[in-house]
Amino acid sequence: MSIDWKKEVEARKTDLFADLNELLRVKSERDDNLATKEAPFGPGPKEALEKVLAMAERDGFATKNVDNYAGHIDYGEGDETLGIFAHVDVVPAGEGWDTDPYEPVVKDGKLFARGSSDDKGPTIAAYYGMKIIKELGLPVSKKIRFVVGTDEESGWADMDHYFEKEPKPDFGFSPDAEFPMINGEKGNVTMIPHFDGTNGTNYVLVNFDAGLRQNMVPGNAKAIVKVLDNTEAAKLAHEFEDYVINNPVSGTASVDGNYVTLDLEGKAAHGASPQLGTNAGTFLAVFLNNFDFDGGAKAFIDYSAKYIHEDVYGKKLGVAFRDPKMGEVTMNAGIFSFKDGEKDNYITLNFRYPKGTTADAIKGKLADLFGKDAKVTQDGHHMLPHYTPLTDPLVANLMATFEDHTGLKGEEKIIGGGTFGRLLERGVAYGAQFPGYTDTMHQANEFMPVEDILRATAIYADAIYRLVK
Numbered sequence: 001m002s003i004d005w006k007k008e009v010e011a012r013k014t015d016l017f018a019d020l021n022e023l024l025r026v027k028s029e030r031d032d033n034l035a036t037k038e039a040p041f042g043p044g045p046k047e048a049l050e051k052v053l054a055m056a057e058r059d060g061f062a063t064k065n066v067d068n069y070a071g072h073i074d075y076g077e078g079d080e081t082l083g084i085f086a087h088v089d090v091v092p093a094g095e096g097w098d099t100d101p102y103e104p105v106v107k108d109g110k111l112f113a114r115g116s117s118d119d120k121g122p123t124i125a126a127y128y129g130m131k132i133i134k135e136l137g138l139p140v141s142k143k144i145r146f147v148v149g150t151d152e153e154s155g156w157a158d159m160d161h162y163f164e165k166e167p168k169p170d171f172g173f174s175p176d177a178e179f180p181m182i183n184g185e186k187g188n189v190t191m192i193p194h195f196d197g198t199n200g201t202n203y204v205l206v207n208f209d210a211g212l213r214q215n216m217v218p219g220n221a222k223a224i225v226k227v228l229d230n231t232e233a234a235k236l237a238h239e240f241e242d243y244v245i246n247n248p249v250s251g252t253a254s255v256d257g258n259y260v261t262l263d264l265e266g267k268a269a270h271g272a273s274p275q276l277g278t279n280a281g282t283f284l285a286v287f288l289n290n291f292d293f294d295g296g297a298k299a300f301i302d303y304s305a306k307y308i309h310e311d312v313y314g315k316k317l318g319v320a321f322r323d324p325k326m327g328e329v330t331m332n333a334g335i336f337s338f339k340d341g342e343k344d345n346y347i348t349l350n351f352r353y354p355k356g357t358t359a360d361a362i363k364g365k366l367a368d369l370f371g372k373d374a375k376v377t378q379d380g381h382h383m384l385p386h387y388t389p390l391t392d393p394l395v396a397n398l399m400a401t402f403e404d405h406t407g408l409k410g411e412e413k414i415i416g417g418g419t420f421g422r423l424l425e426r427g428v429a430y431g432a433q434f435p436g437y438t439d440t441m442h443q444a445n446e447f448m449p450v451e452d453i454l455r456a457t458a459i460y461a462d463a464i465y466r467l468v469k
Contacts, residue, residue: 003465005405005458008132013454019055020124020453023048024104024113029092030154040069040157041089045150048088052123052148059131070149070162073127075134078142082467083169083427084130085420086123086176087152090115092212094219094268096444110447117448118441119152122175122432125453129460133468142468145169152176152420153213155381159423171394171467174420175460177429178437180402183395184326184414185422185429186352188383189359190214190334191366193303193349193374197342200294202228204340205301206259208288210281211335214348214379216442217277218334219268221284225260225291236260236291243287248278262287270442271332271350272417274312281336281347282309299373300338300345307369308333308347318365319351326354326385326414329362348379352416355385386422387414394467398430401463405455408435430463432456 009016031042039046046068053063056073065071093101093114104113111121130144147169151158199205203225210221227233237253237260244251244264251264264284269277285304293301307316314320314331322328330352338345351362359382366376388395390412399410421429432452433439440446 003136003462005132005462008136008461009128009454009457012128012132016124016128016453016457020121021104023051023088023120023124024115025102026051027102028089028115028150030089030151038068040067041151041154045089049148049150052088052127056127059134061134066162066165068150069158070147072148072166073130073146075130075144076140076142076468078140078468080171081143081145081169082464083172083424084126084144084146084464085149085172085174085423086126086146087119087149087420088115088123089150089153090118090120091153091216091442094212094444096219096268098445101446106450109451110449111453112445112447114446116446117433118446119176121448121453122456123148125432125457126175126460128457129464132461133465138465138469140468144464144468149420153215159420168424171426172424173394173398173428173430175430175432175456176419176421177415177417177431178413178433179406179431179435179459180408180410181395181398181412182415182419182421182429183390183412184387185385185418186326186354186414186416187359187385188350188352188418189362190348190350190379190381191363191376192346192379193366193370193376195300195338195345195374196296197338197340197345198295199297199340200292203291203293205288205293205297205338206340208284208300208336208338210284211348213271214334214350215271215332216334217267217269217271217274217279217332218281218336219266219277219444221264221266221280221336223262223284223288225262225288227258227260229258230255233258233260240287247283249280249283268443270417270439271334272330272352272415273439274330274332276439279309279333281333285309285336296345297338297340300347303370303373304333304336304347308349314351318369319362321353321357323354323356326387329353329357330416353385383418383422388426388428392426394426395428397466398428398463401459401466405459405462406434431459
């Protein structure tokens with residue numbers, strides 16, 4: 001049976017984008033301040049989950065909502081289950097957008113909105129792939145279970161809870177990365193040095209904040225500094241203006257008596273690729289390290305400037321390591337938080353590490369480096385390195401589908417990012433970004449080309465059918 005998958009997608013194009021735009025309008029950022037038992041990650045992720053499940057019910061699928069942590073959509077029967085793992089939560093929109101991040105806009109063939117590429121666009125593409133199979137009445141020998149998560153961008157508590165209630169599929173993929181395939185993912189762990197809130201007298205660090213999430217390069221940073229008098233405040237502000245002119249950042253300084261507020265703007269990026277961003281937190285620390293701070297404030301600034309600034313491979317931190325297949329350690333300093341007098345001030349250091357090193361080894365080296373200046377703890381969310389070999393039939397089938405649709409040679413890829421593909425022993429990430437794409441995930445003005453969403457939908461439909469027929 002020959003199926004023109006592209007034709008089937010084109011016939012559903014209007015409906016696909018209507019559903020996608022409705023989902024993109026949901027501000028599904030995690031908000032712990034508004035979390036409840038009924039909305040464990042806040043109202044946004046819950047609303048987005050409910051919208052996808054409602055779409056599936058409209059289309060005649062069997063669905064289940066697991067306590068608003070996650071849900072699934074089922075089709076077909078069989079002794080084995082193919083799992084497709086997507087997510088509808090998004091990282092905070094942040095600043096720097098040219099359009100409303102929650103009002104999708106198409107410009108120059110690109111769909112702009114938070115979540116367009118990570119992961120609402122790919123989620124709807126994969127869902128429509130399954131929908132096409134159902135609507136064509138194609139015979140399947142395995143169950144398809146489309147799982148929708150709501151906490152992928154934070155701690156994966158959605159999947160922890162989901163798998164307490166539901167069995168794991170036998171094999172599967174996540175439409176949350178790039179083609180041809182991600183069949184290897186580095187380990188993911190966050191280490192946090194904690195500083196006390198002591199200060200000096202000539203220069204007092206009243207406040208220092210940068211970053212929105214552990215897995216985002218901070219695009220903005222702000223510090224409030226108290227100095228001895230108005231003259232010193234004016235001098236500090238003037239030197240900051242010179243600093244931003246001579247560095248790849250922008251910013252402003254404002255003076256109120258002997259208080260100076262410094263705002264610095266860098267470039268946000270995904271924490272799995274920190275080399276693509278400009279860390280506003282460390283650039284602000286480098287500037288402040290020229291002044292006479294003391295106590296915990298001095299340590300907070302000094303370590304940020306000397307050991308964390310532009311150290312995305314962990315060389316100055318002493319944790320650099322490279323595996324021939326999985327590549328090197330990367331580090332993203334995602335959140336900086338300091339308040340004068342507070343007991344707990346911290347920096348989150350998110351590491352993506354290959355096999356051959358361990359979280360314990362990284363933590364030990366950091367503890368030696370920071371010594372008495374900061375206590376290093378490990379964040380609770382920790383993922384080990386993951387790899388599914390090319391010889392696995394899942395990998396072979398998905399790779400062949402990509403090659404048939406694009407005419408390109410498929411190659412395996414190993415990334416520092418963590419996707420739901422690693423939830424299964426036989427699991428990978430598959431699309432939806434095509435080779436040569438511009439990565440705007442976790443950045444302002446996130447987009448996905450309209451044509452790529454349609455191309456991905458055709459590939460997903462074909463790939464799913466090959467895996468379950």
